[in-house]
Structures are given as structure tokens and as C-alpha cells.
Amino acid sequence: MAIKFARRLITVSGAVLGTYIFFVRPWQRRWGATDDEIQRALPGDELVPHPDVELTRAVTMRAKPADIWPWLVQIGQGRGGYYSYDWIENLVGLKMKNAKGINPEWQQLKVGDIIPAEPGGKGFKVLALEPAHALVIGSIEAVDEGVFEGFKQMFPAFTWALVLEAIDSEHTRLISRLRGQNEPSQSAKLSNRLAGFIFEPAEFLMTRKMLLGIKQRAEQIGVSAIEPVTTEAEEKTRKNGTVASPL
Secondary structure, eight states: OHHHHHHHHHHHHHHHHHHIIIIIHHHHHTTTOOHHHHHSOOTTGGGSSSOSEEEEEEEEESSOHHHHHHHHHTOBTTTTBOSSOHHHHHHTTOOOOOOSSBOGGGOOOOTTOEEESSTTSOEEEEEEEETTTEEEEEEOSSSOTTBOHHHHHHOSEEEEEEEEEESSSSOEEEEEEEEEEOOSSHHHHHHHHHHHHHHHHHHHHHHHHHHHHHHHHHTSOTGGGBOOOOOHHHHHHHHHTOOOOOO
């Protein structure tokens, strides 16, 4: 009885693993992207020219690049969030809150800035930026102060590009591409490859939700998406249900 159960378990496990490797994994690695988007170069590709991992996803939005761009610029912990499953992010202590509107205070971004991914300020470095077209973040230096250590441990060099391409006067493609390069040693490549089987499904889950979250927000009417800026004191007053007297 035990032997039969073990055999069935092995058979089922093998079938599940095979289905994931040959069907689910290829689909999730290029979710929403066309063959052309997969094959052609995107901004930031030159920074990691020989990636061990490349994941390209895309979504069509009923909005212009200029209307989508503010949502990209304000990403980050303590900023606009990542428009994904914040309850999952908060389970691991990231204290994430996704903005429902555009905050003018978060619209200033330049190459070299760190976009926070966790409390304390560590996150992703801005590597390239072209307004209303491309935001490339990540790290390509061996030692990079301020960069999120979780990614650096898996990929010493990595880029994450968010690219906007207009289809017509009313629709835009948002393309997300993650490229990572492992350590050159065979042992590191093997361990990272195994870790990838855990990393990729989780990364896909969060990235897909992020793209759809940006889509939902960007397709709102432009002016109604502007989020009023409130001070910390005003926020506390609102939560306490009292009215602050003017100075």
C-alpha cells in the first residue's frame, strides 16, 4: 500500500513539475508580450548584455504615455508603492501602501536616485530615465550602496526596465523586462537556477499585479487621479476624526 502511494506521489509530482517546466514557466516568463517585444532590444539591455535570466511581460493600456509616466515615476516604498499585492509585501515587513492617485511630491526622479523597496531606504538605483518612455532601475556595480540586498544576492548585476510605447493616439504598451546576471562560478549558477524556480513564480505574481494595477490607475480620468498632498499632522487629524485649527 505504502509503495503504491509512493509511486503515485512520484508520478503526480513528476506530472506537476513537467507541466510547470514545459507549459506554465514559458507562459509566465513572457506574459502578455508579443514575439517582437520578446526579441528586440529595450532600454537598459546594454547594461546587462549577457543575462542568465530575462523576463519580459507587457500590457496594453487605454492611456497616453504621458498619462502613465507619473505612476511609474512615483513607485517605491514610502512613495506610491508598487501597485501590487501590498498585503503580501507587508507580511514580510515592507510596510507598503499603494497610492490611488498621483502625488506631485513624488514626481522628481533622476539617474542615481534610489527608489526604496523596504523600510530604511534600500531599493533599486535609477540607471536610466527618459520621460514618458523608459525607466530603468537595478544595479550593475559589484558594490552598490543603497541597493536592495535580496536582489543583489541572486543577481549581482540586474536591470528592471519599464518601457512605454504608444500604439496610437489613445493606447500604449507598458513593457516590463527584468534581466539578471549570476555569479560566474558553476556552483553559484546552479544554486541561483534552483532558487529561480521559487523566485520566478513569486516575481510573476507580483509583476503581473503591478502592471494591471498601473493599467487600472492610468485609465482613470487624468485630473481625478491627482492625489492631494497632506502633511503628517493632517493625516493624523483625519484619522482621529478631529478638525485642525488653522495657524
